[in-house]
Amino acid sequence: MRRGWKVLLAIGFALVTMIGCLPTAWAAKTATNNVGYTVRPILPSNQMSKQISYFDLRVTPGQTQKLQILVTNTSNQSQKFRISVNQAVTNDNGVIDYSQLKPKRDSSLKVGIADVFSQDSMQTVTVPANTQKRVTVSYTMPSKKVRGIILGGIYVAQVQPNSEQASGRIMIKNAFAYAIGVSLQEGATVKPDLKLNQVVATQINARNFITANLQNFQPGLLQKLAVTARITQAGSNQTLLSQQQKQLGMAPNSNFNFGIPWGNESLKAGNYTLYLTAKSGDQQWQFVRNFTVNAPTVKRLNRHALTPTQPNYWLYLLLILLIAVLLAIIGYLIYRNRHTHDTK
Structure with missing residues (x-):
């Protein structure tokens, strides 16, 4: 009798597992990875708010300024990073994106990040193990006053050499990246439209x-x-x-x-x-x-176009039927077991 119960429990567990494997909508958890480095801005005196962790700067026409970020390598090996200052764009998920090196320029953009930051802002730096390095980028505002906000980001991409080589050069691929926003504003805030x-x-x-x-x-x-x-x-x-x-x-x-x-x-x-x-x-x-x-x-x-996968309703019905049969058998065994004890 005990052996029969074990078999039934095993069958029940298998059916529940099968149901759990059926296609359903689910949310994936993202594991927290130790990326081995951190990046933070060194905020200058013209920072409008010291409570935020990006460059929110009040600037003037013709102003030139050097901005610094601190890259800390927390790993036990040397790491290489690619630094660029990118225009802020909006991706098709409706999210502000700082990762695009040369995005398509919007038709309404008169003065962008690429117009004010110097070409040498793009650089590759190596930070030894367990050390810090300051990285400097610089901008110069146009002599004519700029209306509204110029928005971009200092993009720090962790790179690592690929084992494959092409034309005698080591290929580099991104591993992880940080973006530190840069907002440059001369006058009053302009409402979006x-x-x-x-x-x-x-x-x-x-x-x-x-x-x-x-x-x-x-x-x-x-x-x-x-x-x-x-x-x-x-x-x-x-x-x-x-x-x-x-x-x-x-x-x-x-x-x-x-x-x-x-x-x-x-x-x-x-x-x-x-x-x-x-x-x-x-x-x-x-x-x-x-x-x-x-x-x-x-x-x-x-x-x-891909045809969206339709749920297999026959599989669901079959599983429901099997569970119903299993429950009926369990109920019958419980009834017979009690009846046997009562007659003794």
Whole structure:
């Protein structure tokens, strides 16, 4: 009898394990890695707030200044780092990004990081084991007053030699990186402002999307942005697609593509209307845009689109049936065991 119980428990455990392995939505935990180094800014006297850990500087026309960061190698071996000062842009996740070495310049950007920081700001430094090194970058503001904020970041990328060589030179690849923001401001703060550019059908990671390009055309930082979008057939009020995102951010004078997933069905040609609302603090923007998805675009995108995996409902039903049978057997054995004891 005990052996029978052990077998049933083993079967039950196996079924529960199988259920746990079925495809479901889940959140992955990111392990905290010891990267072996730290980076911090050495804040100058024109820092507007000493309570923040990035360069937030009040500057004047024509001003030249050297900025320093302290790179500390906490590992037991020498490490190499690539230092660059990059323009702040907005990536398509609605996140301000300092990692792009030569990003595409936004059409509204008049004076950017590359216009004020010297070319020798890009450098590679080696820091011996368990030591610190100060790294200096310098900028010169234009002689004419600049409106709003120039935003970028000092990007420190840990690099390591690859075992492979190409053309007699060691190939370098990034291992980990830090970004320290750099905000340069001469006058009053400028409010951000949004406009809607093109709306197109495209593909992201082999999935069909409608993307709406949003542009912050002012030299002001846009934070805690919430965007709600829906798409209808032209002339109809019935929502075909919708998407909502919160806590987005946009760098000054930047743009990004707000993506609206097409869903599980194939893309269809036709005339559509986008309704998009964006909110940040006391500012709000509303856009309505008609757009067309033509047949050649549909054919090209659908040819390469991945079909979303559909859940295997028969597998779920089979497992539920097996569990029900298992529970019935366990119930029967419990009943028979008690009945046997009662008759003795």
